[in-house]
Amino acid sequence: MAIVVSSASTIEIDRPGQKPRALIDPFQRAITYLRVSVTDRCDFRCVYCMAEHMTFLPKADLLSLEELDRLCSAFIAKGVTKLRLTGGEPLVRRGIMTLVHSLSRHLASGALEELTLTTNGSQLQTYASELKACGIDRVNVSLDTLDPEKFRAITRWGDLNKVIAGIDAAQAAGLQVKINAVALKGMNEDEIADLLEWSHGRGMDLTVIEVMPLGDIDESRLDQYLPLSIVRSRLAESYTLEDIDYRTGGPARYVRVGETGGGWVSLRLSHTISVSHAIAFGSRALELFTCVLVRMMPLTCDVRCAPRKTTSS
Numbered sequence: 034m035a036i037v038v039s040s041a042s043t044i045e046i047d048r049p050g051q052k053p054r055a056l057i058d059p060f061q062r063a064i065t066y067l068r069v070s071v072t073d074r075c076d077f078r079c080v081y082c083m084a085e086h087m088t089f090l091p092k093a094d095l096l097s098l099e100e101l102d103r104l105c106s107a108f109i110a111k112g113v114t115k116l117r118l119t120g121g122e123p124l125v126r127r128g129i130m131t132l133v134h135s136l137s138r139h140l141a142s143g144a145l146e147e148l149t150l151t152t153n154g155s156q157l158q159t160y161a162s163e164l165k166a167c168g169i170d171r172v173n174v175s176l177d178t179l180d181p182e183k184f185r186a187i188t189r190w191g192d193l194n195k196v197i198a199g200i201d202a203a204q205a206a207g208l209q210v211k212i213n214a215v216a217l218k219g220m221n222e223d224e225i226a227d228l229l230e231w232s233h234g235r236g237m238d239l240t241v242i243e244v245m246p247l248g249d250i251d252e253s254r255l256d257q258y259l260p261l262s263i264v265r266s267r268l269a270e271s272y273t274l275e276d277i278d279y280r281t282g283g284p285a286r287y288v289r290v291g292e293t294g295g296g297w298v299s300l301r302l303s304h305t306i307s308v309s310h311a312i313a314f315g316s317r318a319l320e321l322f323t324c325v326l327v328r329m330m331p332l333t334c335d336v337r338c339a340p341r342k343t344t345s346s
């Protein structure tokens with residue numbers, strides 16, 4: 034059995050033996066992109082994302098790796114062609130590579146066009162080659178500063194050297210890397226151009242993300258908020274920025290940077306960890322939210338019930 038969210042307020046159930054119906058959003062667009070949060074845990078405590086002492090979901094409330102595999106496979110059967118694993122930090126989930134290996138069968142069959150993940154990079158040195166061997170071609174690495182002390186201040190627990198080593202390993206393994214940097218007032222606002230030069234110099238694209246006022250943190254969001262309009266106008270003082278039409282289904286807007294060899298910077302209006310942005314912006318995307326909920330505007334469903342009540346896909 035699979036859940037179909039077919040319009041603003043109805044859920045249709047596929048019948049056994051029927052070909053699964055495609056997922057259509059309330060604007061009649063096919064859903065082809067699924068983001069899956071495989072854990073709410075992380076080995077960092079970024080000041081804009083988590084409080085230092087977090088209470089995480091009880092393990093029993095998380096979908097098991099097998100349940101995640103069944104759900105992802107059901108969505109793929111219903112037309113999802115691009116699947117992104119997120120967290121928390123996806124690579125700290127115990128046994129995560131079992132899920133990646135298992136999902137890679139859908140790449141081999143051609144049902145899935147892309148399997149990818151967003152990571153903080155701390156575990157990439159360990160997993161980069163294996164991810165590549167599973168058919169993953171691209172990863173997004175969250176990195177807000179190149180200054181080790183600022184990095185520690187932002188992530189509380191992170192080690193910049195480990196992340197850089199992870200990026201090195203990813204590129205050596207043949208993975209394309211995109212850097213995601215959250216723009217933070219008073220923290221990295223003077224470093225965005227350096228991040229741009231560094232990323233493009235290493236053949237990586239950069240997305241600058243506006244911090245979002247959601248989630249349980251210890252600090253004031255207002256102290257962190259830096260509008261992307263300011264980021265853009267500051268970059269425009271030093272670079273030729275050309276808007277381009279490229280879209281990936283998410284809310285980012287892409288800008289080609291004339292002076293850095295043709296690379297682009299994208300400016301995105303929300304932070305993915307805190308909010309199911311892809312849905313909030315009405316794009317053709319869906320998100321399994323912290324392994325428990327599936328959200329698609331305007332509906333939220335508890336996805337634990339489906340794999341726990343039936344053995345059928």
Ligand code: SF4
Binds near residue numbers: 082
């Ligand atoms: S922003 Fe990413 S790396 Fe930082 S605490 Fe949140 S999930 Fe972890």
